[in-house]
Amino acid sequence: MVMNELEGIYAIWLREVKIYFREKERFVASVVSPLLWIFGFGAGLGATVAIAGVNYQTYVFPGIMVMTVLFTSVFYGLYVIWDRKLDFLKEVMVSPLSRRWVFVGKMLGGVSDAFIQSMVLFIIALVLQIPLTPAGFVASLVVIFLTAACMTSIGLFFGAILSSMESFQLVSNFVVWPLFLFSGALFPISNLPSWLQVLTFIDPLTYAVDALRGTMLGTGVFSFGLDAGVLMVFCVLAIGIGSWAFERMGKL
Amino acid sequence: MINTSKLTKKFGDFTAVDKLGLDVAKGEVFGLLGPNGAGKTTTISMLITLVEPTSGTATVNGFDIVTQKSDVRKSIGIVFQEPSVDDLLTGRENLEMHAKLYCMPREIRKKRIREALELVELTERADSFVKTYSGGMRRRLELARGLLHRPKVMFLDEPTLGLDPQTREHIWMFIRKLNKEEKMTILLTTHYMEEADTLCDRIGVIDSGKIRVLGTPKELKRAIGGDTVVIRKKGFDRKKLRGLSFVKSIAQNGSETILGVQDAHSNLQKLLARIGPIDSVEVREASLTDVFLKYTGKKFRDEGEDGGEGGWGNRVMHQSNVRG
Ligand SMILES: Nc1ncnc2c1ncn2[C@@H]1O[C@H](COP(=O)(O)OP(=O)(O)O)[C@@H](O)[C@H]1O
Numbered sequence: 032m033v034m035n036e037l038e039g040i041y042a043i044w045l046r047e048v049k050i051y052f053r054e055k056e057r058f059v060a061s062v063v064s065p066l067l068w069i070f071g072f073g074a075g076l077g078a079t080v081a082i083a084g085v086n087y088q089t090y091v092f093p094g095i096m097v098m099t100v101l102f103t104s105v106f107y108g109l110y111v112i113w114d115r116k117l118d119f120l121k122e123v124m125v126s127p128l129s130r131r132w133v134f135v136g137k138m139l140g141g142v143s144d145a146f147i148q149s150m151v152l153f154i155i156a157l158v159l160q161i162p163l164t165p166a167g168f169v170a171s172l173v174v175i176f177l178t179a180a181c182m183t184s185i186g187l188f189f190g191a192i193l194s195s196m197e198s199f200q201l202v203s204n205f206v207v208w209p210l211f212l213f214s215g216a217l218f219p220i221s222n223l224p225s226w227l228q229v230l231t232f233i234d235p236l237t238y239a240v241d242a243l244r245g246t247m248l249g250t251g252v253f254s255f256g257l258d259a260g261v262l263m264v265f266c267v268l269a270i271g272i273g274s275w276a277f278e279r280m281g282k283l
Numbered sequence: 284m285i286n287t288s289k290l291t292k293k294f295g296d297f298t299a300v301d302k303l304g305l306d307v308a309k310g311e312v313f314g315l316l317g318p319n320g321a322g323k324t325t326t327i328s329m330l331i332t333l334v335e336p337t338s339g340t341a342t343v344n345g346f347d348i349v350t351q352k353s354d355v356r357k358s359i360g361i362v363f364q365e366p367s368v369d370d371l372l373t374g375r376e377n378l379e380m381h382a383k384l385y386c387m388p389r390e391i392r393k394k395r396i397r398e399a400l401e402l403v404e405l406t407e408r409a410d411s412f413v414k415t416y417s418g419g420m421r422r423r424l425e426l427a428r429g430l431l432h433r434p435k436v437m438f439l440d441e442p443t444l445g446l447d448p449q450t451r452e453h454i455w456m457f458i459r460k461l462n463k464e465e466k467m468t469i470l471l472t473t474h475y476m477e478e479a480d481t482l483c484d485r486i487g488v489i490d491s492g493k494i495r496v497l498g499t500p501k502e503l504k505r506a507i508g509g510d511t512v513v514i515r516k517k518g519f520d521r522k523k524l525r526g527l528s529f530v531k532s533i534a535q536n537g538s539e540t541i542l543g544v545q546d547a548h549s550n551l552q553k554l555l556a557r558i559g560p561i562d563s564v565e566v567r568e569a570s571l572t573d574v575f576l577k578y579t580g581k582k583f584r585d586e587g588e589d590g591g592e593g594g595w596g597n598r599v600m601h602q603s604n605v606r607g
């Protein structure tokens with residue numbers, strides 16, 4: 032039985048990865064936007080600003096990495112709304128593979144997309160001469176995996192409970208941008224006003240950004256264990272509500 | 284193979300399917316015939332475990348659609364109303380994904396995919412992206428996919444919607460093949476009279492979520508009185524027809540009065556004598572269209588012409604029965 036389910040999960044994952052490579056526009060768009068941030072925003076501000084002794088462009092790099100994963104993952108999940116409109120998802124939803132595993136397959140597809148994108152960014156990191164050690168690289172991958180799994184699950188959750196395409200805008204404004212802005216991706220979180228500090232503490236991405244600053248630049252505030260642990264908790268929660276939403280789909 | 288009892292689906296206050304009762308026997312091709320919005324897709328969605336009914340029960344292949352979803356899903360194949368094959372995959376990749384989802388063992392997967400592609404005559408295009416397929420080819424691919432895991436029951440939701448007449452004939456041929464050669468029980472929905480007439484062993488006419496009448500195409504046609512007489516006359520007074528036992532039904536469609544008449548050829552004289560001067564008269568054998576008009580009170584236009592989904596106008600008829 033378990034073998035069969037793995038095969039079903041693999042089928043869904045494989046489809047997602049194929050689609051990712053075949054939809055060139057999606058791929059190009061997802062690579063261009065982090066480049067703009069790094070070379071437009073990072074280099075622009077970096078010309079006058081340095082934080083914690085490093086050039087701003089380098090400082091902001093882990094934040095841009097997290098942002099890329101965030102946007103790719105959440106919007107990947109939200110895409111389910113579109114799939115549902117086209118009767119496309121129905122084929123999967125009425126197959127004997129249980130909804131929970133459909134969710135897992137989809138989630139792994141999103142994680143893969145985010146991984147592929149982050150590879151592009153790692154190459155840029157080399158160009159920018161960011162001092163990444165092999166151990167730091169592996170640790171970064173763990174962080175990216177957890178972040179992508181969490182964010183894809185959140186996206187899939189909203190994709191499953193919302194039905195109109197306008198929801199994209201809502202989720203973008205009320206979920207994606209706040210998650211990004213309050214994560215400290217663009218600034219250090221140590222000297223913030225207390226209301227902002229509270230928000231950053233409950234934002235899972237804060238820990239992702241901090242962990243990557245640790246693994247890539249060696250300037251993390253919390254220990255890697257703490258960051259990874261908190262991320263893992265968020266991840267489990269997100270997977271929980273996401274698969275719950277998938278199982279519930281259709282009961283309305 | 285399919286049994287429903289008081290199957291009901293509400294969306295808020297709106298009842299899309301209303302206490303539906305159906306009984307589809309093994310090996311049967313059953314047609315749900317009804318206009319857009321009648322509740323056909325909603326009915327299918329419940330039977331294939333995509334949405335749960337608000338109340339009522341149903342079984343498919345002996346399994347309950349709410350409590351035994353997984354068994355139901357293993358028993359059925361589906362062709363959805365909207366295209367549901369993946370554009371960015373090839374035809375073969377679509378089938379492979381399906382085979383994996385249905386846990387088909389690797390050894391038989393390849394063989395079945397080849398057979399299914401042959402059956403729907405897509406072997407040559409199997410490795411092209413689906414986005415390069417025509418509407419008819421997509422439909423055929425969906426049929427191939429639906430039958431890949433040899434389901435006991437096949438659900439086809441408007442299988443020929445939007446296809447040109449030749450492609451439609453083609454699809455019909457495959458549906459007959461599935462039923463005869465693969466021994467599949469088939470439930471299909473359609474709003475094309477001709478489709479229901481040529482394909483289905485039995486038809487249920489559905490409107491506003493309710494089955495209005497149910498029977499073989501022959502029975503249905505016979506039940507409305509055999510022939511149809513259409514009379515155009517200003518100020519038609521239906522009281523004049525009282526006592527004519529061969530007039531089985533009367534329906535009004537704008538300026539036309541549509542009569543269901545037994546043996547119209549020998550009774551026409553008597554009928555016209557009773558009515559008096561008219562503008563015009565037309566006699567034809569009863570068609571499913573007349574059955575439809577009678578039971579749903581709906582008029583359709585251009586049926587089978589454009590293959591589009593227009594075709595059903597508003598409720599323009601006031602119908603009544605005359606008992607002989
Ligand atoms: N998810 C939904 N929410 C609200 N109303 C719906 C929904 N799905 C279908 N309906 C309504 O239910 C009725 C029946 O729809 P449907 O089953 O698709 O009809 P058909 O397939 O016969 O054309 C329609 O009036 C449609 O607008």
Ligand SMILES: [Mg+2]
Nearest residue numbers: 323324325364
């Ligand atoms: Mg429909």
